[in-house]
Amino acid sequence: MAGVTLNKVVKDYGKLEVIHGIDLEVHSGEFLVLVGPSGCGKSTLLRMIAGLEEISDGTIAIGDRIVNDLPAARRNLSMVFQSYALYPHMSVRKNLAFGLSNLKMPKDEIERRVSEAARVLQINELMDRKPRQLSGGQKQRVAIGRAIVREPELFLFDEPLSNLDAELRVQMRVELAGLYNRLGTTMIYVTHDQVEAMTMATRIVVLSKGYIEQVGTPHELYTRPQNTFVATFIGSPKMNMIEAVVRGGTVSVPDFGDIALGGGAPDGKITVGVRPEQFEIGSSGPITTQSEVTLVEYLGSEMYVHTRLPSGRIVMVKDAGKAEHKIGDKLPLSLIPEHAHYFDADNRRLPIFDA
Amino acid sequence: MRDYLQKYGAGYVFLTPWAIGFLGLALGPILASLYLSFTQYDIINAPEWVGLENYEYMFSFDTRFYKSLQVTFAFVFLSVPAKLIFALGVAMVLDKGIRAIGIYRALFYLPSILGGSIAVAILWRQLFNQDGVVNAALGLFGIEGPYWLSDPRYSLYTLVVLAVWQFGSPMLIFLAGLRAIPQDLYEAAEIDAASKPRQFFAITLPLLAPVIFFNLVLQMIEAFKTFTGAFVISGGTGAPLDSLLFFTVYLYNEAFSFFRMGYASALAWVLLIIIAIFTAIAFYSSRYWVHYENERG
Numbered sequence: 001m002a003g004v005t006l007n008k009v010v011k012d013y014g015k016l017e018v019i020h021g022i023d024l025e026v027h028s029g030e031f032l033v034l035v036g037p038s039g040c041g042k043s044t045l046l047r048m049i050a051g052l053e054e055i056s057d058g059t060i061a062i063g064d065r066i067v068n069d070l071p072a073a074r075r076n077l078s079m080v081f082q083s084y085a086l087y088p089h090m091s092v093r094k095n096l097a098f099g100l101s102n103l104k105m106p107k108d109e110i111e112r113r114v115s116e117a118a119r120v121l122q123i124n125e126l127m128d129r130k131p132r133q134l135s136g137g138q139k140q141r142v143a144i145g146r147a148i149v150r151e152p153e154l155f156l157f158d159e160p161l162s163n164l165d166a167e168l169r170v171q172m173r174v175e176l177a178g179l180y181n182r183l184g185t186t187m188i189y190v191t192h193d194q195v196e197a198m199t200m201a202t203r204i205v206v207l208s209k210g211y212i213e214q215v216g217t218p219h220e221l222y223t224r225p226q227n228t229f230v231a232t233f234i235g236s237p238k239m240n241m242i243e244a245v246v247r248g249g250t251v252s253v254p255d256f257g258d259i260a261l262g263g264g265a266p267d268g269k270i271t272v273g274v275r276p277e278q279f280e281i282g283s284s285g286p287i288t289t290q291s292e293v294t295l296v297e298y299l300g301s302e303m304y305v306h307t308r309l310p311s312g313r314i315v316m317v318k319d320a321g322k323a324e325h326k327i328g329d330k331l332p333l334s335l336i337p338e339h340a341h342y343f344d345a346d347n348r349r350l351p352i353f354d355a
Numbered sequence: 356m357r358d359y360l361q362k363y364g365a366g367y368v369f370l371t372p373w374a375i376g377f378l379g380l381a382l383g384p385i386l387a388s389l390y391l392s393f394t395q396y397d398i399i400n401a402p403e404w405v406g407l408e409n410y411e412y413m414f415s416f417d418t419r420f421y422k423s424l425q426v427t428f429a430f431v432f433l434s435v436p437a438k439l440i441f442a443l444g445v446a447m448v449l450d451k452g453i454r455a456i457g458i459y460r461a462l463f464y465l466p467s468i469l470g471g472s473i474a475v476a477i478l479w480r481q482l483f484n485q486d487g488v489v490n491a492a493l494g495l496f497g498i499e500g501p502y503w504l505s506d507p508r509y510s511l512y513t514l515v516v517l518a519v520w521q522f523g524s525p526m527l528i529f530l531a532g533l534r535a536i537p538q539d540l541y542e543a544a545e546i547d548a549a550s551k552p553r554q555f556f557a558i559t560l561p562l563l564a565p566v567i568f569f570n571l572v573l574q575m576i577e578a579f580k581t582f583t584g585a586f587v588i589s590g591g592t593g594a595p596l597d598s599l600l601f602f603t604v605y606l607y608n609e610a611f612s613f614f615r616m617g618y619a620s621a622l623a624w625v626l627l628i629i630i631a632i633f634t635a636i637a638f639y640s641s642r643y644w645v646h647y648e649n650e651r652g
Contacts, residue, residue: 052542073545078546087540087557089562099546102550
C-alpha cells in the first residue's frame with residue numbers, strides 16, 4: 001500500500017494548459033474518487049499518475065518515491081480502463097497472466113495468483129474464453145482481475161463502469177466497494193458520475209477546468225460545499241440556487257423574506273442554496289411563501305415536486321412518497337435559515353450557521 | 356414474360372457491358388485455353404487434339420519447365436516475406452505520426468504504381484548494369500560491384516530487390532491495420548510491463564494477423580505471376596543461364612516465340628493450379644494463426 005503525493009502538477013499540450021498546478025495528498029489505503037464534468041482533467045490526472053501521460057511540471061510521488069521519470073511498468077500500480085482494454089486475441093487466463101509473465105514471475109506463482117483472482121471474481125468458468133465471448137459485466141470482471149493479480153500498491157480506475165447498463169453498474173459498484181474493503185489497497189477512481197463518487201469514496205476530489213474545487217469526504221462535500229460549483233455538482237437532484245442581496249447583515253430572499261445573517265455576510269450579492277429536502281412543506285418556518293406545483297416526479301419512496309414561486313422562479317422540493325401532490329396544487333413552503341447554504345459574489349461559501 | 360421484361364429489362368441492359376466483358380474477355384478465353392491445353396496449336400493451323408500429351412511432356416521431359424518452376428519458387432519465397440517485412444517496417448515508422456505524413460505516403464506508394472511498368476524495368480536495368488549507377492556508387496568506396504544482372508548468381512536477387520521496392524500497397528494496408536489497433540491495448544501492455552519488442556510480438560503481430568494474411572495471399576499471387584521486370588531485364592529470354600526464366604517468361608516464349616499455343620495453355624493451367632494450391636494452403640493455415648476480432652466463438 002502506498003499514498004500518492006501530487007505537488008504543483010501541471011499538464012500542458014504546447015500552449016494549452018489543462019491541469020494548473022494541482023496539489024493533492026492521497027492517503028495510503030483510501031478510496032479516492034476524482035469527479036468532475038467531462039473535460040475537467042480528471043482522466044489526464046489519473047493517466048499522469050499511471051505514467052501514461054508525461055508530467056509537464058511539478059512532481060508525483062507514489063509512497064516516498066518520485067515517479068516523474070519512472071515508466072508505468074515500474075510504478076507498481078494497476079489500472080482498469082473504461083474500454084476494459086482486454087487483449088482480444090488472448091484467453092481470459094492469458095489476459096490475467098500477461099503482466100505477471102512479463103515480470104518473469106515463476107509459473108506456479110502466476111498460476112496461484114490467477115486462480116485466486118478467478119475465485120474472488122467468480123470468473124472460473126470463463127478462463128478459457130476470449131474477450132469477445134464475454135458480456136460487458138464479465139469483461140469488467142476480467143479487467144479488474146487483471147489489475148488485482150499484480151498485487152499492486154495502487155489501483156487506478158478510469159471510469160470503469162460507464163460502459164455498463166444501469167443495473168449492472170449498481171451491482172459492480174457494490175462489488176468494487178467489497179473488493180476495496182477486502183484488499184484495503186489505495187484506490188484512485190475517476191468518474192463523471194457523482195452518485196458513484198458519493199457511494200464508493202472515502203474522500204472525493206471535485207475537479208473543474210483543471211483546478212481542484214474541493215477535497216473532502218462525501219458527507220463534507222454534501223453538507224459543506226465550499227463553492228457553488230461543488231454545491232450544484234454534488235447531490236441529485238441539484239441544489240436550488242436563489243440569488244439574493246445582503247444589506248446591513250440581512251439578506252432578502254426573493255419570495256420568502258428577510259434572514260438576519262449577522263456579521264458573516266458583507267453587503268452585496270449573495271446566492272442562497274437550498275437542497276430539495278431542505279425546504280419544509282407548510283408555513284410553520286421562519287420565512288415562508290406560497291407556490292404552485294408544476295410537475296411531480298414520483299419515485300416510489302419519495303417524490304420531487306417542481307413548484308413555481310410567486311416571482312415565477314421554479315424550485316424543486318422533495319417530499320415523501322406517500323404525500324399527494326398534483327399539478328396546479330397550492331404548496332406552502334418554508335425556508336429554514338440554518339439549513340441553507342450561502343455563497344458570496346465570487347461563488348465561495350460563507351461560513352454562516354456552519355458552527 | 357412481358358411483365359418480367361418490363362420490370363427487369365432495364366437491369367439486364369445495364370448488365371450487358373459487364374456480361375460481354377466477362378464472357379468474352381475472361382470466361383471465354385479461360386475455357387478456350389483449357390481446351391487448347393489438350394491440343395497442338397500454332398495459330399495458323401487449326402488446333403489438333405492430343406489429349407494429355409502436353410502435360411505428359413511437361414512433367415516427364417521438359418527440363419526448362421522445372422528450371423522455370425525453381426526460379427519462380429525461389430522468387431516467391433524470397434520476395435514475398437522480404438516485401439511484407441519491409442512494408443510493415445515502413446508502415447510502423449509512418450504510424451508513429453510524422454509531420455507531412457501524406458507526402459511520405461504518396462512518395463512511398465509511387466514505386467508501386469510505376470513498379471509494374473516497362474519503363475521502370477528498363478530503369479532498373481540501367482541502375483544495375485555493369486557500369487550502372489549502383490556500381491558507380493560502390494566504386495566510390497573502392498568496391499568493385501558484381502555483374503548484378505548478367506551474373507546468374509545475383510540476377511534473381513536484383514529482381515527480388517525490385518519487387519521489395521514496390522512495397523507501397525501492402526504498406527498502406529498495414530498502415531490502416533496498425534491504425535485500427537486500439538491505443539489503450541498498448542497502454543494496458545505498458546502497465547503490464549511489456550517491453551516494446553514484447554508489445555510488437557504479443558499485441559501488434561497477432562492483431563495484425565488478418566491484414567498480414569490478406570497481404571500475404573495477394574503478394575504471393577502477384578509474385579507467382581511476375582513477368583514484366585524479368586522479361587525486360589532478361590531480354591525476353593530468361594538469361595543469364597535461365598536464372599531469370601520465370602514461369603511466365605517461359606510461358607510467353609513458348610506461346611509467342613515458338614507459337615506452341617497448346618503447350619503454353621497447359622503451362623498456364625499448371626500455374627493456375629499451383630497458385631490455387633498455395634492459396635488454399637495459406638487459407639488452411641490461417642485457422643491457426645489468424646485471429647478475427649468479430650468472429651463468433
